[in-house]
Amino acid sequence: xxxxxxxxxxxxxxxxxxxxxxxxxxxxxxxxxxxxxxxxxxxxxxxxxxxxxxxxxxxxxxxxxxxxxxxxxxxxxxxxxxxxxxxxxxxxxxxxxxxxxxxxxxxxxxxxxxxxxxxxxxxxxxxxxxxxxxxxxxxxxxxxxxxxxxxxxxxxxxxxxxxxxxxxxxxxx
Numbered sequence: 001x002x003x004x005x006x007x008x009x010x011x012x013x014x015x016x017x018x019x020x021x022x023x024x025x026x027x028x029x030x031x032x033x034x035x036x037x038x039x040x041x042x043x044x045x046x047x048x049x050x051x052x053x054x055x056x057x058x059x060x061x062x063x064x065x066x067x068x069x070x071x072x073x074x075x076x077x078x079x080x081x082x083x084x085x086x087x088x089x090x091x092x093x094x095x096x097x098x099x100x101x102x103x104x105x106x107x108x109x110x111x112x113x114x115x116x117x118x119x120x121x122x123x124x125x126x127x128x129x130x131x132x133x134x135x136x137x138x139x140x141x142x143x144x145x146x147x148x149x150x151x152x153x154x155x156x157x158x159x160x161x162x163x164x165x166x167x168x169x170x171x172x173x
Contacts, residue, residue, distance in 0.1 A: 010155040015091035021155040036138040038080030039107035049078035052105040081110040082130035112137040129158035
């Protein structure tokens with residue numbers, strides 16, 4: 001790149017997309033690491049996939065991590081408009097980064113992600129994946145809080161042509 005980013009932003013479902021972006025910068029405390037989870041219909045709705053924001057420690061697939069689970073430790077069905085973020089757990093690396101305070105995690109609703117999807121498609125002609133749309137929606141919240149010269153990298157996790165029908169259904173266009 002020839003320059004170092006100040007902030008990295010990536011969507012987080014299971015976490016591989018974000019870890020791929022964060023990995024080279026974990027030890028560099030000058031770079032903010034921001035993961036964006038799916039808040040679905042809202043964090044208080046019970047219909048979300050925000051494991052780091054609302055989950056609790058548990059074991060899934062042999063790994064201790066944050067999970068969406070009930071009082072008996074049974075997995076709760078997650079919800080997200082984005083199939084790639086619709087997962088009841090998260091990789092243990094993200095749990096570690098959260099516990100150590102090295103990465104920040106926020107959430108974005110389906111509605112906010114759809115608005116970001118629509119905006120990037122309309123303004124730039126780029127159809128983002130719905131997963132990426134979550135990171136883009138958070139970027140809109142982040143932008144007013146950072147200096148103009150701040151170098152931000154948003155990881156685009158995929159193309160959104162596969163999400164157009166879903167977007168049309170929910171946006172009623």
